[in-house]
Amino acid sequence: xxxxxxxxxxxxxxxxxxxxxxxxxxxxxxxxxxxxxxxxxxxxxxxxxxxxxxxxxxxxxxxxxxxxxxxxxxxxxxxxxxxxxxxxxxxxxxxxxxxxxxxxxxxxxxxxxxxxxxxxxxxxxxxxxxxxxxxxxxxxxxxxxxxxxxxxxxxxxxxxxxxxxxxxxxxxxxxxxxxxxxxxxxxxxxxxxxxxxxxx
Ligand SMILES: C[S@@+](CC[C@H](N)C(=O)[O-])C[C@H]1O[C@@H](n2cnc3c(N)ncnc32)[C@H](O)[C@@H]1O
Numbered sequence: 001x002x003x004x005x006x007x008x009x010x011x012x013x014x015x016x017x018x019x020x021x022x023x024x025x026x027x028x029x030x031x032x033x034x035x036x037x038x039x040x041x042x043x044x045x046x047x048x049x050x051x052x053x054x055x056x057x058x059x060x061x062x063x064x065x066x067x068x069x070x071x072x073x074x075x076x077x078x079x080x081x082x083x084x085x086x087x088x089x090x091x092x093x094x095x096x097x098x099x100x101x102x103x104x105x106x107x108x109x110x111x112x113x114x115x116x117x118x119x120x121x122x123x124x125x126x127x128x129x130x131x132x133x134x135x136x137x138x139x140x141x142x143x144x145x146x147x148x149x150x151x152x153x154x155x156x157x158x159x160x161x162x163x164x165x166x167x168x169x170x171x172x173x174x175x176x177x178x179x180x181x182x183x184x185x186x187x188x189x190x191x192x193x194x195x196x197x198x199x200x
Contacts, residue, residue, distance in 0.1 A: 042108030046072020
């Protein structure tokens with residue numbers, strides 16, 4: 001049995017964040033060009049990759065959890081879709097340069113020691129014109145019980161994200177309060193921050 005906490009979280013048969021895509025992913029998917037090359041860092045059990053593959057895009061999910069990626073491939077196979085997966089720690093991953101039309105980073109919460117470096121990798125790997133979509137919990141989530149890390153260092157402020165993505169043309173950096181309904185582990189009122197940005 002793996003000692004990785006994410007492998008342990010994904011060990012059961014349920015998809016802990018559901019099988020349906022995140023709402024922001026579903027909305028922003030409409031802005032992708034046909035047959036886009038899409039990277040999903042920290043994709044977990046693959047709900048978002050499978051949604052994008054179903055829309056005809058070429059997706060690569062990179063995650064440190066072998067168990068999550070196995071479930072992602074299973075979800076794709078159930079729908080007769082194909083997705084590429086790679087098990088890696090994003091802190092040390094060799095980000096391909098200018099290779100993707102879009103990056104979707106959804107609830108990928110990284111420690112502050114590596115966050116900016118990983119976000120720089122996301123910027124680098126976008127082609128000119130490429131789209132970055134990020135959604136994460138912000139510090140106010142500590143008072144709520146709908147999921148997310150209970151460690152302040154892993155929560156993202158709008159200010160930090162503005163800095164990390166200052167090299168992109170920001171369409172939106174928005175703090176939102178919403179109600180999550182994403183599988184058993186994301187349920188209820190939530191304090192989120194969203195980034196939608198484009199590379200010039
Ligand atoms: C809260 S889950 C979100 C999964 C997916 N994005 C979703 O919304 O359903 C966070 C994911 O980030 C992955 N992750 C966290 N730190 C990582 C790292 N340093 N490198 C690769 N993956 C990481 C975990 O394994 C987990 O699958």
